[in-house]
Amino acid sequence: xxxxxxDIAASAGVSLATVDRVLNRRPGxxxxxxxxxxxxxxxxxxxxxxxxANLAKSRIYPLVFIIPAGDNxxxxxxxxxxxxxxxxxxxDRTRVSILTVPAFDSMVLVEAIDKAVSEFPSGIxxxxxxxxxxxxxxxxxxxxxxxxxxxxxxxxxxGRDHFVGIDNIAAGRTAGSxxxxxxxxxxxxxxxxxxxxxxxxxxxxLQGFIxxxxxxxxxxxxxxxxxxxxxxxxxxxxxxxxxxAHPDLAxxxxxxxxxxxxxxxxxxxxxxxxxxxxxxxISHTRAALKAGLIDAVLHQDAGHEVRSAIRVLKAKADGVxxxxxxxxxxxxxxxxxxxxxxxxxxxxxxSGQDD
Amino acid sequence: xxxxxxDIAASAGVSLATVDRVLNRRPGxxxxxxxxxxxxxxxxxxxxxxxxANLAKSRIYPLVFIIPAGDNxxxxxxxxxxxxxxxxxxxDRTRVSILTVPAFDSMVLVEAIDKAVSEFPSGIxxxxxxxxxxxxxxxxxxxxxxxxxxxxxxxxxxGRDHFVGIDNIAAGRTAGSxxxxxxxxxxxxxxxxxxxxxxxxxxxxLQGFIxxxxxxxxxxxxxxxxxxxxxxxxxxxxxxxxxxAHPDLAxxxxxxxxxxxxxxxxxxxxxxxxxxxxxxxISHTRAALKAGLIDAVLHQDAGHEVRSAIRVLKAKADGVxxxxxxxxxxxxxxxxxxxxxxxxxxxxxxSGQDD
DNA sequence: CTGTTAGCGCATTCAC
DNA sequence: GTGAATGCGCTAACAG
Numbered sequence: 001x002x003x004x005x006x007d008i009a010a011s012a013g014v015s016l017a018t019v020d021r022v023l024n025r026r027p028g029x030x031x032x033x034x035x036x037x038x039x040x041x042x043x044x045x046x047x048x049x050x051x052x053a054n055l056a057k058s059r060i061y062p063l064v065f066i067i068p069a070g071d072n073x074x075x076x077x078x079x080x081x082x083x084x085x086x087x088x089x090x091x092d093r094t095r096v097s098i099l100t101v102p103a104f105d106s107m108v109l110v111e112a113i114d115k116a117v118s119e120f121p122s123g124i125x126x127x128x129x130x131x132x133x134x135x136x137x138x139x140x141x142x143x144x145x146x147x148x149x150x151x152x153x154x155x156x157x158x159g160r161d162h163f164v165g166i167d168n169i170a171a172g173r174t175a176g177s178x179x180x181x182x183x184x185x186x187x188x189x190x191x192x193x194x195x196x197x198x199x200x201x202x203x204x205x206l207q208g209f210i211x212x213x214x215x216x217x218x219x220x221x222x223x224x225x226x227x228x229x230x231x232x233x234x235x236x237x238x239x240x241x242x243x244x245a246h247p248d249l250a251x252x253x254x255x256x257x258x259x260x261x262x263x264x265x266x267x268x269x270x271x272x273x274x275x276x277x278x279x280x281x282i283s284h285t286r287a288a289l290k291a292g293l294i295d296a297v298l299h300q301d302a303g304h305e306v307r308s309a310i311r312v313l314k315a316k317a318d319g320v321x322x323x324x325x326x327x328x329x330x331x332x333x334x335x336x337x338x339x340x341x342x343x344x345x346x347x348x349x350x351s352g353q354d355d
Numbered sequence: 356x357x358x359x360x361x362d363i364a365a366s367a368g369v370s371l372a373t374v375d376r377v378l379n380r381r382p383g384x385x386x387x388x389x390x391x392x393x394x395x396x397x398x399x400x401x402x403x404x405x406x407x408a409n410l411a412k413s414r415i416y417p418l419v420f421i422i423p424a425g426d427n428x429x430x431x432x433x434x435x436x437x438x439x440x441x442x443x444x445x446x447d448r449t450r451v452s453i454l455t456v457p458a459f460d461s462m463v464l465v466e467a468i469d470k471a472v473s474e475f476p477s478g479i480x481x482x483x484x485x486x487x488x489x490x491x492x493x494x495x496x497x498x499x500x501x502x503x504x505x506x507x508x509x510x511x512x513x514g515r516d517h518f519v520g521i522d523n524i525a526a527g528r529t530a531g532s533x534x535x536x537x538x539x540x541x542x543x544x545x546x547x548x549x550x551x552x553x554x555x556x557x558x559x560x561l562q563g564f565i566x567x568x569x570x571x572x573x574x575x576x577x578x579x580x581x582x583x584x585x586x587x588x589x590x591x592x593x594x595x596x597x598x599x600a601h602p603d604l605a606x607x608x609x610x611x612x613x614x615x616x617x618x619x620x621x622x623x624x625x626x627x628x629x630x631x632x633x634x635x636x637i638s639h640t641r642a643a644l645k646a647g648l649i650d651a652v653l654h655q656d657a658g659h660e661v662r663s664a665i666r667v668l669k670a671k672a673d674g675v676x677x678x679x680x681x682x683x684x685x686x687x688x689x690x691x692x693x694x695x696x697x698x699x700x701x702x703x704x705x706s707g708q709d710d
Numbered sequence: 711c712t713g714t715t716a717g718c719g720c721a722t723t724c725a726c
Numbered sequence: 727g728t729g730a731a732t733g734c735g736c737t738a739a740c741a742g
Contacts, residue, residue: 004735005737016713017713017737018712048735049410051407051410051448052735055718055720055735056717056736057737090402170692174693177692178690182537184537184538185539301680303678303680304681307678307681326662331693333693335529337529338526338529357719359718359720360719369728369729371729371730372728372730375722376728385727388727407734410718410719410735411733412734713740714739716737717738717739718737720733722732722734723731723733724731725729725731726730
């Protein structure tokens with residue numbers, strides 16, 4: 001039987017209240033008494049029953065997720081996963097709320113963070129915008145004692161407690177490595193379609209892609225990056241123009257969220273054997289993968305990210321350790337041959353817009 | 356505030372004990388009373404607090420893992436992950452024990468299952484051997500009310516509650532798809548190195564590989580499968596012989612656990628530009644990936660599998676639902692560019708033997 | 711500074 | 727058939 005507070009109280013010759021005080025590092029205990037108790041804890045190998053503690057405290061963990069608004073399907077899928085976690089929240093004593101803010105607007109994001117902090121939640125998960133004022137806001141949250149994790153897009157300089165997301169440089173390298181192997185001896189330049197070079201994820205993916213292509217394969221021209229602003233119309237136009245300008249185009253790496261435009265442009269060209277690698281498995285990319293229009297899709301599992309963020313925030317709030325391996329978000333690689341079954345709640349595309 | 360048993364007792368005009376009886380479907384309640392209570396449960400939207408219930412019951416979940424003995428590094432890594440979960444077991448009210456049995460010996464496995472069942476654990480996870488007597492043993496376990504999940508290797512006919520592992524046909528298809536793309540226009544046959552065709556996982560991977568190669572790419576000779584019995588010496592010999600017999604060999608798919616022999620044989624050949632795809636990320640395959648001797652490694656995350664098995668068994672024991680998406684074991688694809696950081700406890704290779 | 715007591719939500723004796 | 731009382735391991739008033 002595991003030792004309980006009673007056991008350590010008896011062993012140390014004190015009362016439950018005193019044991020509780022040292023367990024929870026509360027003041028009002030003499031150093032000697034404290035030492036006796038800590039000794040007993042040590043020798044008995046006591047570990048606190050968190051479930052019982054939470055029961056006694058009637059503790060719930062209010063958690064705030066701050067994510068970009070807009071019709072980016074990945075973000076909407078993320079939101080759906082957060083909502084799904086919220087529906088399960090009674091089981092894990094958690095209460096999650098979602099704040100959506102205009103994408104890429106650091107000032108509004110700062111306001112949202114400050115507002116969230118003012119309500120003293122147990123933790124905040126935020127899709128960060130790469131700006132100093134945001135880092136400062138996160139810093140304020142931490143000073144207020146509110147754990148913060150960055151989600152999907154990191155902001156290391158902020159001193160956030162943890163980052164929940166993939167290694168985007170590695171993702172770019174992976175795309176480059178696959179592209180190099182897929183192309184083999186085939187000549188011709190490679191195009192890169194991004195959303196915006198102002199976003200850290202996109203920059204890092206590009207950086208990794210270029211590095212891997214350069215290090216491991218024969219020299220190959222990589223065309224100037226096309227910035228589609230994650231807008232399907234613009235992306236389609238850019239890609240179509242690129243096709244015309246480079247009839248010998250060998251491959252395309254789409255590292256952002258402009259995939260519907262990309263797919264439209266590729267379809268319009270007919271089969272030219274161009275190798276295509278894109279990011280995020282959503283309905284459009286899934287269909288294109290099946291149809292052979294896209295060769296591979298790199299992906300991050302939004303459900304995993306949300307569950308991980310919740311586990312990590314709870315752990316930080318309780319000051320306990322997490323299982324590192326469980327919180328590592330994988331760079332999933334999907335070919336048409338290892339597609340997971342489509343599930344009802346999976347990354348919906350509610351607006352019928354694009355990604 | 357969530358409704359509690361008190362609320363529903365008050366609402367139904369009965370006592371706590373009666374509420375408890377209908378909650379736990381115990382006899383001794385009149386139909387009318389039961390109806391009243393169920394009504395209150397329904398209208399108040401009561402959901403039981405499992406943590407509190409477990410506290411009251413002082414419940415722990417004894418879980419038994421039955422896995423193959425021997426020096427297969429994947430299995431030893433699996434064992435390490437089970438042990439790691441055991442070390443954390445106090446947190447989740449779980450107590451895991453490990454039974455190792457000789458590999459591929461169905462009779463001993465049956466004995467182990469029956470023995471485990473006789474101690475009435477909360478659940479059993481077993482790396483199944485594909486044999487009818489094993490299916491029968493699993494069936495007996497379920498009749499005894501003990502939930503069973505198959506781990507890594509399935510046995511669907513057994514009526515197990517759940518399978519924790521990857522889709523091996525999809526894994527084979529994925530390997531085939533990658534191989535086809537990696538080879539491109541390059542001519543030459545492809546070899547397949549397996550452990551044994553008596554094992555279901557290996558059969559399924561081969562089947563998927565051949566199907567994908569045939570469906571999606573130009574016709575290509577796939578040589579007769581080499582059965583290395585997961586023995587490094589034999590595997591090396593078979594691969595070396597194959598190299599000599601087929602100077603134009605274009606690729607090798609290693610779908611079993613004979614990778615050290617494979618790697619030795621490839622190294623001995625010097626660079627011939629042969630495309631190699633293997634299974635399971637362990638120290639040898641990791642090194643070979645970095646060195647460029649292997650192009651890609653398909654992998655299943657043993658840590659995830661163990662944690663999933665525990666979650667599923669607990670859920671089955673409590674008769675509650677699992678989060679499907681969380682329990683789907685991915686076919687991880689590793690290139691040298693997306694290798695996870697090597698962690699101390701990761702898939703050790705304790706015996707210095709092989710895989 | 712330290713101890714006593716009640717209670718978190720639920721399960722389980724025992725009476726009635 | 728049903729209810730009252732006690733306790734699981736822990737925290738939080740409130741006394742002293």
